[in-house]
Structures are given as structure tokens and as C-alpha cells.
Amino acid sequence: MLRVENISKSYATSEVRTHALSDVSLAIGEGEFVAIMGPSGCGKSTLLNILGLLDRADSGRFEMLGEDVSAARERDLTRLRRAAIGFVFQSFNLVDELTVTQNVELGLLYRGVGALERRERVEAALDRVGMRHRARHLPRQLSGGQQQRVAVARAIVSDPKLILADEPTGNLDTANGEAVMELLGQAVGRGTSVVMVTHSLAQADRADRRIQLLDGRIVSQTQLGA
Numbered sequence: 001m002l003r004v005e006n007i008s009k010s011y012a013t014s015e016v017r018t019h020a021l022s023d024v025s026l027a028i029g030e031g032e033f034v035a036i037m038g039p040s041g042c043g044k045s046t047l048l049n050i051l052g053l054l055d056r057a058d059s060g061r062f063e064m065l066g067e068d069v070s071a072a073r074e075r076d077l078t079r080l081r082r083a084a085i086g087f088v089f090q091s092f093n094l095v096d097e098l099t100v101t102q103n104v105e106l107g108l109l110y111r112g113v114g115a116l117e118r119r120e121r122v123e124a125a126l127d128r129v130g131m132r133h134r135a136r137h138l139p140r141q142l143s144g145g146q147q148q149r150v151a152v153a154r155a156i157v158s159d160p161k162l163i164l165a166d167e168p169t170g171n172l173d174t175a176n177g178e179a180v181m182e183l184l185g186q187a188v189g190r191g192t193s194v195v196m197v198t199h200s201l202a203q204a205d206r207a208d209r210r211i212q213l214l215d216g217r218i219v220s221q222t223q224l225g226a
Helices: 044-051 074-084 100-110 115-128 144-156 174-189
Strands: 002-012 017-028 033-037 059-064 085-089 162-166 193-197 209-214 217-223
Touching: 002 044, 017 044, 017 217, 033 044, 033 174, 044 162, 044 193, 074 085, 085 144, 100 115, 100 144, 115 144, 144 162, 144 174, 162 174, 174 193
Parallel strands: 033 193, 033 209, 085 162, 162 193
Antiparallel strands: 002 017, 002 059, 209 217
8 A cells, every 4th residue: 555665754943953753664555554653742743744645755765556656746746645545633624614515525626526426425425424414514513523523524535545544533532532433443444544643552452553653763563453
């Protein structure tokens, strides 16, 4: 599905240079569920942004779906990101002025999917997450758990090859967090690869593999056999 080899990333200010990632190598298979853990500032979000083609490594090689994207043009990265990747964020990142349906169909609009197919896909995605009955509601009319369900629907509506989830249950209570984890597990069951950043060991242990980051490096990988 994807492979990174010896990637490094640093950020510089006028006073200091911070090494966010140092010689990280990682391969993720099709339909694999990977959890990334580590203390704040260890490079988890930087790695997720690079895997999501939202940022570039300073050095190293990155292959996605058999394509070397290390030095790809921005428009090619945008095309691949829209076609192959879904995102789920801790803060939901829904557009307040749009209804549930409109939020979910955004990615399909960017891909140029026709109106009939958009409607069918959005309805199917909302059915999967149990939110079709809230299709015309605005985000502010939903609970936090419902908003995150909509965010998951937005991520899966285009049947992506990869879902990147950054603390997807961080703002949720236990019951709603469990529901979101079930939805991510269902996506894996349909063949989607999921990479999740989390601070929860219990949720990380539901993945197929747990990766521990420290100071920008992978310090351990545990095969869980979920």
C-alpha cells in the first residue's frame, strides 16, 4: 500500500531547528490497521501529514500504491490525495455552514463525481455510520459523537485506499469513542488501510500493529494480530 524509507523532516525558525522525524522507515499493507503512539512532540502528526501528502519529507523515499511520490508535483499529490486518502481528525473539521450531506459529499465534488452517483454514495456512507436520519442537519445541531460519525462518513464515502485518523476519539466519551473505533474496524474489513494516531493503549491494541515513536524515531513495533 505504502512504504517510506529513511525519511527525515525538520522545521527551522530564526533561533532553532527542530528535528521532527529522523530516518523513519515504515511499510503499511493493504487492509492493515496500524496505530501510532508516542508522547506529545515525538513526530506522530508530522508523520501522519507526510503519509497524507499534506507535507513533504526533507529526505528519503516515499512510495504509495506503487508510485514514487517523493518528488511528485503538487498537482499530482493533490490528485492522489483526493483519489486515495480519507482523513478523520480529532476536532471533526466539518464545515459549519454545510449540512451533513453537503459535508460528506465535499470530497466527491472535488473529484468531479456526478450528482446521481454523489447522492447514492453519500446515502450509503451515512447508512454505514448510522447518520442518514441527520442528513439535513448542520454540525452545530449534532453531538460530538454524531459529528465524528459524519467525519468518518466523509472519509469513507469515496472508498479510499487509506484512512488517516488523528486522535479520532480524543474529544469523545467512551461509548462514542467505541462506536468510531467500530467504524474504523469496518473500513479495514472492506480492505482499507487505516493509520491511527492515538494516546489510548486500549484503542491501539485493537490495531494489527502498534508503532511507538520517540524523538522522531520508531523505537518499537508490536504485531498484535487483531
